[in-house]
Amino acid sequence: MSTRLRTSLLLAPATAWLLAMLVLPLVVVAVFSFGERAAAGGYSAAFTLENFANLGARWAAFKNTLMLAPAGTLMCLIIAYPLAYYLAVKVDPKWRTLLLILVIVPFWTSILIRSYAWIYLLGGQGIPKLISTLGFGNPRLINTPFAVLIGITYGYLPLMVFPIYVSLERLDKRLLEASADLGSPPWRSFLQVTLPLSTPGVATGCMLVFILLMGEFLIPAMLGGGKVFFVGNALVDLFLQSRNWPYGAAVAVALVVIMLVTVTAYMRFTRRWAGGRDDVSLM
Amino acid sequence: MGAESLTGDDKSSIAELRGATKRFGAVVAARNINLSINRGEFLSFLGPSGCGKTTALRMLAGFETPTEGDIYLDGQRVNDIPPHQRPVNMVFQHYALFPHLTVAENICYGLRQRRPRPPAVEIEAAVNRALETVRLPGFGPRRIWEMSGGQQQRVALARAIINEPKLLLLDEPMAALDKKLRHDMQIELQTLQRKLGITFILVTHDQEEALSMSDRICIMLDGGIVQIGSPRELYDRPKNRYVADFVGKSNFFEGKVTSVSGETADMRGAGGISFIGHASAGIATGQSAIASLRPEQISLSRGSGDVPVTVVNRIFLGEHTEYLVQNPDLGQFLILASRQAEAGEGNLEPGETGSVRWRDGAALILNND
Numbered sequence: 001m002s003t004r005l006r007t008s009l010l011l012a013p014a015t016a017w018l019l020a021m022l023v024l025p026l027v028v029v030a031v032f033s034f035g036e037r038a039a040a041g042g043y044s045a046a047f048t049l050e051n052f053a054n055l056g057a058r059w060a061a062f063k064n065t066l067m068l069a070p071a072g073t074l075m076c077l078i079i080a081y082p083l084a085y086y087l088a089v090k091v092d093p094k095w096r097t098l099l100l101i102l103v104i105v106p107f108w109t110s111i112l113i114r115s116y117a118w119i120y121l122l123g124g125q126g127i128p129k130l131i132s133t134l135g136f137g138n139p140r141l142i143n144t145p146f147a148v149l150i151g152i153t154y155g156y157l158p159l160m161v162f163p164i165y166v167s168l169e170r171l172d173k174r175l176l177e178a179s180a181d182l183g184s185p186p187w188r189s190f191l192q193v194t195l196p197l198s199t200p201g202v203a204t205g206c207m208l209v210f211i212l213l214m215g216e217f218l219i220p221a222m223l224g225g226g227k228v229f230f231v232g233n234a235l236v237d238l239f240l241q242s243r244n245w246p247y248g249a250a251v252a253v254a255l256v257v258i259m260l261v262t263v264t265a266y267m268r269f270t271r272r273w274a275g276g277r278d279d280v281s282l283m
Numbered sequence: 284m285g286a287e288s289l290t291g292d293d294k295s296s297i298a299e300l301r302g303a304t305k306r307f308g309a310v311v312a313a314r315n316i317n318l319s320i321n322r323g324e325f326l327s328f329l330g331p332s333g334c335g336k337t338t339a340l341r342m343l344a345g346f347e348t349p350t351e352g353d354i355y356l357d358g359q360r361v362n363d364i365p366p367h368q369r370p371v372n373m374v375f376q377h378y379a380l381f382p383h384l385t386v387a388e389n390i391c392y393g394l395r396q397r398r399p400r401p402p403a404v405e406i407e408a409a410v411n412r413a414l415e416t417v418r419l420p421g422f423g424p425r426r427i428w429e430m431s432g433g434q435q436q437r438v439a440l441a442r443a444i445i446n447e448p449k450l451l452l453l454d455e456p457m458a459a460l461d462k463k464l465r466h467d468m469q470i471e472l473q474t475l476q477r478k479l480g481i482t483f484i485l486v487t488h489d490q491e492e493a494l495s496m497s498d499r500i501c502i503m504l505d506g507g508i509v510q511i512g513s514p515r516e517l518y519d520r521p522k523n524r525y526v527a528d529f530v531g532k533s534n535f536f537e538g539k540v541t542s543v544s545g546e547t548a549d550m551r552g553a554g555g556i557s558f559i560g561h562a563s564a565g566i567a568t569g570q571s572a573i574a575s576l577r578p579e580q581i582s583l584s585r586g587s588g589d590v591p592v593t594v595v596n597r598i599f600l601g602e603h604t605e606y607l608v609q610n611p612d613l614g615q616f617l618i619l620a621s622r623q624a625e626a627g628e629g630n631l632e633p634g635e636t637g638s639v640r641w642r643d644g645a646a647l648i649l650n651n652d
């Protein structure tokens with residue numbers, strides 16, 4: 001059997017899967033986005049740009065997504081970097097595995113159940129009650145953007161920790177010795193050596209979290225209480241409630257385009273930041 | 284020459300280890316090291332892996348703090364001074380170049396850490412000079428991964444010397460280079476050291492490298508210093524079998540000392556064969572000892588003699604030929620014959636018989652320890 005044929009055969013299942021589950025649905029969505037809503041809901045063939053012209057009606061969903069997805073990514077980064085640094089560099093190696101497992105433990109429970117827990121924690125009988133008992137006013141947390149931010153940060157944190165951990169763990173400790181040898185105090189070595197060399201991990205983590213957050217729907221639905229909704233929630237609404245498939249398709253296409261643009265820009269930026277190194281892989 | 288005699292506060296010393304001991308848990312990596320390093324010298328720590336040579340170097344750099352004893356740099360005790368405040372630079376074993384910086388950025392790293400930071404034009408000029416010095420002019424904008432192993436080594440060297448350190452520490456800097464390149468680099472390093480006048484301290488397990496480059500060599504074993512001396516001293520007057528074996532090749536024959544007169548001893552080996560030569564300290568008549576005889580000091584000839592041998596193997600080495608010969612009393616030993624000597628005597632094939640001899644005084648009579 002020729003190498004070429006063997007390669008094709010081995011790749012066939014993946015190719016078939018991607019064609020059927022990714023390419024085909026994308027084409028269908030793109031086609032639908034130019035159609036019209038049938039009288040009883042669903043799709044009826046047509047060619048109109050009206051769905052795209054009406055995107056502004058769902059501006060709130062786009063605004064929430066485009067603000068909370070980057071904000072959530074940033075929050076994850078701020079919390080995950082020191083944690084990953086501690087796990088990779090500082091902690092006694094005999095505790096390392098245990099602590100790494102603790103980072104993944106939340107994944108053993110469904111995000112749905114964990115979000116319910118947050119509803120109670122952020123709801124009237126939870127943290128706000130504690131705050132008011134202590135005499136710091138009477139805050140409302142649940143169903144605010146802040147609640148959604150907490151929820152998404154909590155949910156996606158491990159996805160940020162691991163790539164950063166890996167890049168820090170791989171970092172050649174002799175580079176830090178070299179930096180010290182050349183007269184750099186530890187904190188400056190961190191800024192000049194550790195931080196730039198962990199860019200691949202930071203880039204991967206941010207990408208992973210950001211892309212998933214852009215499509216998030218469960219956490220805003222539960223912690224946003226219909227007040228703070230993402231594009232994902234708008235899509236559920238359009239496809240399942242009002243059954244306006246073409247308009248839903250247009251919203252979906254808009255989301256995909258926004259993601260493509262931001263991700264491409266982001267990749268350009270990180271590559272430049274990393275100084276064109278070819279060892280910086282983003283995934 | 285003992286390790287103990289080398290401490291003192293004389294002005295010619297740039298660095299000193301005084302009773303420096305380093306323990307890692309139960310492991311003693313460096314054992315009571317006393318060493319005074321002369322200003323401007325090229326000193327090597329030579330020994331097998333795990334002998335403590337790297338630990339000694341890392342104590343000078345500040346990466347390890349001695350468990351006991353003191354480290355002095357230019358008359359100042361530096362035990363508690365962190366690496367980034369020591370006027371010492373190191374060329375790391377695998378160079379440890381910063382992969383995210385260009386060649387020029389790597390080289391000027393040390394200058395950019397100075398406070399106040401030198402002006403950019405000065406830094407640039409210094410980088411260009413350093414690149415010239417290591418014969419890499421114009422390579423500044425290159426990326427580290429675009430450089431070959433030999434070039435990376437030069438970059439590491441430039442990155443260290445640009446800071447004009449009081450000590451330049453070299454940790455097996457040539458281990459990753461192929462033989463030819465290593466030889467070129469050895470010559471280059473030596474030339475550079477003379478030109479810059481910086482004190483170089485080299486750690487190596489390669490005796491040839493240490494012999495060819497150093498003013499003094501410090502032979503180490505099990506964390507301690509065995510002998511310090513010039514390459515010639517170590518080669519001609521090794522203190523014991525370990526040094527004789529580590530510095531150059533040697534044959535060792537056991538026997539009994541039959542007479543000692545002055546510094547010369549006569550030792551009789553198996554079959555009553557006589558070895559006469561310089562006796563190490565404490566050799567006395569009647570004791571058992573070891574005679575060390577360098578392969579190049581034995582001559583092989585056709586025809587019969589006092590020590591008949593059979594050629595077991597022959598290796599052609601270019602300028603020299605190495606013979607492994609067998610004598611019924613002495614067993615097998617090595618002979619290094621120069622091309623010139625062979626031209627006179629004709630070479631012997633494996634299986635042929637001949638005889639060997641060496642001049643009186645060629646052997647070294649060592650303590651059997």
